[in-house]
Amino acid sequence: MRRSLYTILILLCVTLQACFEYNPNQIILEDDEKDLTAKNIAKLQETTPSETIRFVFMGDTQRFYDESDDFVKSVNQLANIDFVVHGGDISDFGLVQEFKWIHEIMSGLKVPYLTVIGNHDLLANGRKVYREMYGELDYTFEYGNYRFIMLNTNSREFNFNGTVPDLMWLKQQLEDNTANKKTVVMSHIPPFDGDFDPNLEQEYAQLLAEDPNVELSLHAHRHSFFDNEYYDDGTRYFVTTSMQKRGYIVVTMSSQETQIEVINY
């Protein structure tokens, strides 16, 4: 009897994907679920960039796995995409299980993907999960003649304490661009949103407007498309929609121009 009980339990273990869970807020990751920002930048840089680059910007996968899975299928049909950027709110509740599901879905992409952190990703143990799974909350990478600055702008999650977004760091990253590469700044919350620290809004806009290399400021969070030179200072702000609304954008950049194509799938 005892033995057959044991056998039944083993069988149950095999059948169930996550056999034992200790707490919804546990942070237990496989090796291939760790340090993904560094790994995916390395993977991206194995490819040779052409003069014109193309990347997908999407966001807000939170609790919309069916739609996110369809997004991957849609992107995989496009030609000449170099990489995909997730604009934040990977998870809805900041739980490791959600991050794992989204990573599993995004791993179906033919190209590497990078992320910025969203406000929902900072809930509960989400910040620790993001750090272990992806890496730094603010980081920069280059691809060909282009520079990408990835910024945490989730000010409300830090109680508007004046440190988020880290504009000192942003200024440094803009200044470090000695080769004058065309620059895109990406973050979850746009500066004109109520969840962005109002004391830092003007300074953010000014930093971007005063830098001639800055092409675009890309965001998510609002679950609808928005495209405007919001501050009438020459900087274009583009907000993508959520996976629930089944839309994303394709950004094509060359030395002459930057084009944004909206795709609804």
Added chain:
Amino acid sequence: MRQTTIILILFLFSVSTLKGQYDQRDKKWYIPNHTKVQFAGNIGFLSAGPGYLHGKGKLETDLMLGFLPKSIGGDHIVSLTGKMTYSPWKTNLGEELTLIPFSIGPYLSYSFGSQFDTLLPNEYPKGYYWWATSLRFGAFIGGRLQMPLKSEQKVKGLDFYYELGTYDLEFLSYIQNTKYLSITDIFSLALGVKLKLY
């Protein structure tokens, strides 16, 4: 501090259950009928605590203190869980063994930690996040085997149980994504022992 106090109270409570008189007739209402020790089930790596038997012996109410060490769970988390188990049927498998083929129950689990909130902090507009990150409501089904021990011992019997459980946020994720997620994605297994005292 609050955490340490609760741990201390539970510890003293558990010890008191082992020191009292062991006759059912003399049992004071607040003395627990049993103690459970559980592995996994989203209420700790290990959890343990006192419990009561009521509802004609078919209903158990347990208070479990759970621990998840950082070395195993990536973060050190202490949780306190209130749990009920309803077991409607029993089958004797001989003198020494009883089978409870089916149990079902809900639980409410609180995780301690400054990163978990019960009420929405002041910096958020009303209704900004609709759930409490510190509290998880869950449910499970399971079954168990009961073995009586010699009645003059402190522990009158042992139950070995398993449970398959899920919780609110995982369940919600599943019902909205039945194409990508399967029901097995949201259930996890727990194993436990009940020490019957009265």
